[in-house]
Amino acid sequence: MPTVTPLLNHYIGDRPLFDLHGVEDEIQKALARRVDLKSGGYLIFDQTEAMTTVDVNTGGFVGVRNFDETVFKTNLEAAQTIARQLRLRNLGGIIITDFIDMDSEEHKGAVLEEFNKALSRDHTRLTVNGFTALGLVEMTRKRTRESLAHILCEECPTCQGRGEVKTARTVCYEILRELLHEARQFNARELRVLGSVAVIDVFLDEESQGLAMLSDFIGKPISLQAEPSYAQEQYDIVLM
Amino acid sequence: MPEDILINFTPQETRVAVMHQGVVQELHIERTASRGLVGNVYVGRVVRILPGMQSAFIDVGLERTAFLHVADIWEPRHNGDPARPIERILFEGQSQLVQVIKDPIGSKGARLSTQISVAGRMLVYLPQEKHIGISQRIESEIERESLREKITRLVPADEPGGFIVRTMAEGAMEEEMANDIDYLRKIWRDLQMHAKTAAPPALLIRSCPSASAYCVISSIRKPRASSSTRARTSRN
Numbered sequence: 001m002p003t004v005t006p007l008l009n010h011y012i013g014d015r016p017l018f019d020l021h022g023v024e025d026e027i028q029k030a031l032a033r034r035v036d037l038k039s040g041g042y043l044i045f046d047q048t049e050a051m052t053t054v055d056v057n058t059g060g061f062v063g064v065r066n067f068d069e070t071v072f073k074t075n076l077e078a079a080q081t082i083a084r085q086l087r088l089r090n091l092g093g094i095i096i097t098d099f100i101d102m103d104s105e106e107h108k109g110a111v112l113e114e115f116n117k118a119l120s121r122d123h124t125r126l127t128v129n130g131f132t133a134l135g136l137v138e139m140t141r142k143r144t145r146e147s148l149a150h151i152l153c154e155e156c157p158t159c160q161g162r163g164e165v166k167t168a169r170t171v172c173y174e175i176l177r178e179l180l181h182e183a184r185q186f187n188a189r190e191l192r193v194l195g196s197v198a199v200i201d202v203f204l205d206e207e208s209q210g211l212a213m214l215s216d217f218i219g220k221p222i223s224l225q226a227e228p229s230y231a232q233e234q235y236d237i238v239l240m
Numbered sequence: 241m242p243e244d245i246l247i248n249f250t251p252q253e254t255r256v257a258v259m260h261q262g263v264v265q266e267l268h269i270e271r272t273a274s275r276g277l278v279g280n281v282y283v284g285r286v287v288r289i290l291p292g293m294q295s296a297f298i299d300v301g302l303e304r305t306a307f308l309h310v311a312d313i314w315e316p317r318h319n320g321d322p323a324r325p326i327e328r329i330l331f332e333g334q335s336q337l338v339q340v341i342k343d344p345i346g347s348k349g350a351r352l353s354t355q356i357s358v359a360g361r362m363l364v365y366l367p368q369e370k371h372i373g374i375s376q377r378i379e380s381e382i383e384r385e386s387l388r389e390k391i392t393r394l395v396p397a398d399e400p401g402g403f404i405v406r407t408m409a410e411g412a413m414e415e416e417m418a419n420d421i422d423y424l425r426k427i428w429r430d431l432q433m434h435a436k437t438a439a440p441p442a443l444l445i446r447s448c449p450s451a452s453a454y455c456v457i458s459s460i461r462k463p464r465a466s467s468s469t470r471a472r473t474s475r476n
Contacts, residue, residue, distance in 0.1 A: 017246055018246065018248050018255065021246055021259065021262070022264070023246060023255075023257045023264055023267075026257075026264040027267060030267065084265060087265055087266050088264065088265070088266065088267050121265065145268075148267060148269070151269050152269065
């Protein structure tokens with residue numbers, strides 16, 4: 001340890017060190033699903049239970065005479081960026097990359113070579129198995145520490161990690177079915193729907209007719225109450 | 241290839257960024273609150289011995305007493321000696337040097353061993369056992385032999401402990417390995433000094449000051465003709 005002391009430099013500047021060197025920005029980028037490439041294309045990273053998938057897109061980058069050349073260049077840049085992002089994100093296990101389809105075997109070979117070269121900087125043990133029958137590049141990277149996302153993030157409480165919520169309209173239709181069911185089962189004077197702002201908006205606007213029809217059908221008034229604290233999928237039906 | 245290592249240290253977390261040509265290549269983040277205990281060395285106090293389970297509970301100052309099974313008690317064993325039962329090795333109230341081998345989980349306390357190992361970058365030091373081992377992951381028989389020969393030559397003759405050579409040592413220079421040996425022996429000497437005066441239960445060493453910062457810092461090598469490595473630290 002003493003031998004490295006001369007190499008240490010105590011930073012005392014006013015501007016935070018990580019800010020100065022753009023590390024804060026890189027951390028934010030390493031948490032995002034989408035990573036933009038300089039060539040105009042972009043990558044989409046998805047970490048699932050079984051594996052991590054990376055999708056390479058041209059991002060509608062057209063207008064160059066030679067389409068094959070554009071794809072090739074985008075894939076080359078993607079190969080370098082993916083290798084670096086895997087390190088930053090510390091992703092382990094199976095990693096599958098869907099490069100943009102290339103017809104030329106020569107291009108395929110060159111992209112794979114570039115990928116291997118970029119990955120050779122990695123200290124973690126990895127194996128690259130090359131293109132699969134479907135044209136995906138298959139590799140594994142040893143899991144050492146937890147991934148960056150696992151250290152810094154938690155599952156989304158709104159969607160429980162699915163990444164999607166039911167649309168306001170889907171929730172509206174669920175509520176209509178539930179209202180009918182409740183009205184048949186219990187004898188209430190009035191029914192009140194407590195829902196998220198987005199869901200109540202749909203009831204007040206596009207689905208107002210459907211709600212009025214249901215109210216006539218069950219012969220009871222239905223009132224609406226928007227609850228700003230409710231998540232989109234959340235609702236309650238109150239018997240009055 | 242110029243490489244900078246930026247270290248941002250706060251009481252809550254330690255963040256390390258490995259930069260290459262001004263671009264971040266690796267990030268290591270470790271939080272004080274969620275740091276694992278594996279590798280920590282304590283002087284603990286034996287609070288209970290359970291002969292039926294051949295185990296003991298040791299107070300190391302954690303919320304829950306830690307668990308020590310007879311199989312994890314290291315004893316210099318001569319061939320043919322039968323293993324002693326735990327009640328003949330430990331007694332209640334005794335202080336004992338222990339290392340965490342498994343983090344506490346849920347309602348279970350940490351699991352301990354009395355065999356201490358101190359991991360460096362290229363070597364793992366086993367201060368209580370004279371044994372030279374080579375990681376199984378180094379497959380080349382020639383490399384294994386050369387490493388065994390190198391380490392045997394580097395370890396001082398009066399060294400009572402042993403070393404395990406890690407994969408990182410593959411192709412390492414002798415000087416680098418010698419540095420690791422000195423460093424690990426110093427950690428152990430400091431620990432023993434500390435153990436003499438510490439009142440149990442006491443933490444003697446944390447596995448890594450920051451696992452990441454420690455590993456990275458110990459990886460900084462002397463600048464070569466074509467390379468320079470600098471590390472900068474900041475506290476804010």
